[in-house]
Amino acid sequence: MKIINLKNTLLLGLVFITTLSCERELSDDATDATYSKNGVIFTDDFIGMGTNFYFPYSGSKPTAWSVDSEEGYNSNASLRFDVPNANDSEGTYAGAIFRMDGAGRNLTGFDALTFYVKASQGVVIDELGFGEDFIENKYMATIRNVSVGTSWTKIIIPIPDASKLLKERGMFRYAAGTNGTGGLGYTFWIDDLKFEKLGTIAHGQASIYSGTNKVETSFIGVSYNVDGLLSTFNMPNGSNQAVSITPAYLNFTSSNPTVASVSELGVVNVLAAGSAVITATFGDQAATGSLTVNSLGTFTSAPTPTINQSSVISIFSNAYNNVPVNYYNGYWQPYQTTQSADFTVSGDNILNYTSFNFVGIEFSSPTVDATMMSHLHLDVYIPSTLAAGTNFKVRVVDFGADGVFGGGNDTGHTTTYTAPTLVSSNWISINIPFTSMTGLSSRAHVGQIIFEGTNLPNFYTDNIYFYNDGSVIPSVPATAAPTPTTPSANVISVFSNAYTNIAGSDLNPNWGQATVTSQVSISGNNTLKYAGLNYQGLQLGSPQNVASKNFLHLDYYSANSTSLKVYLISPGPVEKAVTLTVPSVGGWNSIDIPLSSFSPVNLSNVIQLKFDGNGDIYLDNIYFRD
Known part of the structure; x- marks a missing residue:
C-alpha cells in the first residue's frame, strides 16, 4: 500500500509540475484555436468566411460583386466586380469590405495580402486593402490608384506590422469608380485572394504628415x-x-505632454500654452515627419449666433444645421495660394485659411435659394497685425436659373472691407445686406462665397450663414394664423x-372694388385673401350690438402692403378707420383694437366692416371680444 501510494503521489506531483511548466504553451494553444491561422480567403470558393461577409459602402452599388464561375486565374472561379456607370441609379461606384462572419484570424505569420487581378479594359482602381471591419477599423492598410490591365497580374499589399494582427476580421476592401473612364462602367476580376509569407518584402519606413515637418499655431482645446x-x-x-496605414500601426510621442498630448490613435489635444513636437515610431524605427504645436493659450470663440434656425440658411456653423457643401477650399489652380489648416476648439469647428490670397466655398449640389434671406453673416478673426493697405473682400455668386457655374447667366457682387472695420486679434462680425449687393440680380441659385484679400496672410472664420432679419417676408404665410384662446361665450x-x-x-359684397376676394387654405385653416386690395367690404348677416365688447380682434398678414386700414360702419353711414402696421414683419x-378707437360709430348697431389699402392681404380670426 505504501508503494502504491508513493507511486500515486509521485505521479500527481509530476502532473502538477508538468502543468505548471506548460501553462504558457496551453494558453497560446487556446488562443491559436480561437483565431484561425489560415491565410486563404478565396480560391475557387470562399474559405472560412461564413455566410454574411459582404458589406457595401454607402452610395456604392450593392450588387457590384458576384462569383464568376467562368473566369479564373488557373482555376474555375473568381471574384467579379462590375463597376457601374457614374449615373447608375443603384450606386455611382463599387466598393465594400469582406469581413469574416465570426472570430477573426491570426495573421501574425504572414507579411502580405496577395491576389491576381485583371480588368475588361485598362483601368486604375482607386483603393485596395484590408483591415476595415466597420467596428474599430484599427489596422487598415490600403494601396491607392492601382493600375490594372487586361491580363492577370499579381498584386502584393504588404502587411505593415503583422505582429498586431492577432484577431483580424477585415479580410479585404476595395473602392472603384469611373473618374478615369469618363463615367463609363467596367469589370475587374480577382482570384487567389490570400495572405502569404513571401519573405522577400523589405521592412518598411513609415511617415506622418507625408514626411513633412508641419508647424501649427494653436490654442488650448484644439484637437488634431x-x-x-x-x-x-x-x-x-x-x-x-x-x-496608407491607420494610427494603430504607430507609436506616438509628445516632447511636452503638458502642452500637447497625443493618444495611441494619433489624436493630439492642446492642453496649455507653450510648444510641443509630436513624432512617431514604426516598430523600432523613427517615422519621418512631425507636428510642432505652438500654443498661444486660451482661444476666444466667435460670438454665439442667436437667430432662430428657421430664419437661417447655414453654410458653416456649429450653431445650425448646415446645407450640403461641395468644399470649403476648392484650391482653384493655378493662381490660388490659400491653404486650409482648419481646427476644432472644445468641439467648435473653425475654418483657418493660411497663405491667403483668395479662396472659394461652393455649395452647388444643390444651390441655395436665398430669396427669403436678407443678409449674409460671417465672423472673421485676423491673428496678425494689420499691414497698411490690408483689405478683405467677400463675393456672393448666383449661378442663375440653370444652377450651373459658368452657364452664361451667373451674377455676383463683391463687398470690400478695410480698417477701421478690419481689426487684428479680435472677432469681426460682418453682416452684408442683400439690398447692398447691386450686382447680384438674383439669389435663387446662390452657389459660391469667395474670399479675397490683400496683405492678409492668415485668418479664421466661423458662423457663415444667410439669414432673414424679418425684413424679407414670404408672399404667402408659411403657417396658419394663431389659434384663438378667448372662450366662445365671450x-x-x-x-x-x-x-x-x-x-x-x-364676405364679398359688390361695392365696385378692384380687390379679388377668395378663401384659401393655409396649413389646413380657412383664410380670407384680398389680392390687389384697393378697398373691400364685409356685410354682416345681421346688425350687431357690440357695445358690451371691448375689442375688435383680427389676424392679418401681408408681404407687400404699404397701407392698410380697417373700418367699422354703422347706419348713416357712419364709419371710422384704424390704421394697421404693414408689412407683417x-x-x-395679431391685434386687439379697442372699440373706443372707432368712435363715433354706433357700436350697438354695427352693420359692416371695410378694409382699404394696397397689396395682398391675408385675414383670419375677425371677431369682437370682451
Missing part, C-alpha cells in the same frame, strides 16, 4: 488628427510600394374656424 500616415516597402521586384365672430360665425354674412400680426 495626425494624418498623412504612410509606410513604404521594398518589393520583390525592387520597386517601392507606399501603403366672442361675436365674423370670420374664424375657431368659432360659430354670424350667419348670412357676405415676423409673420402674422
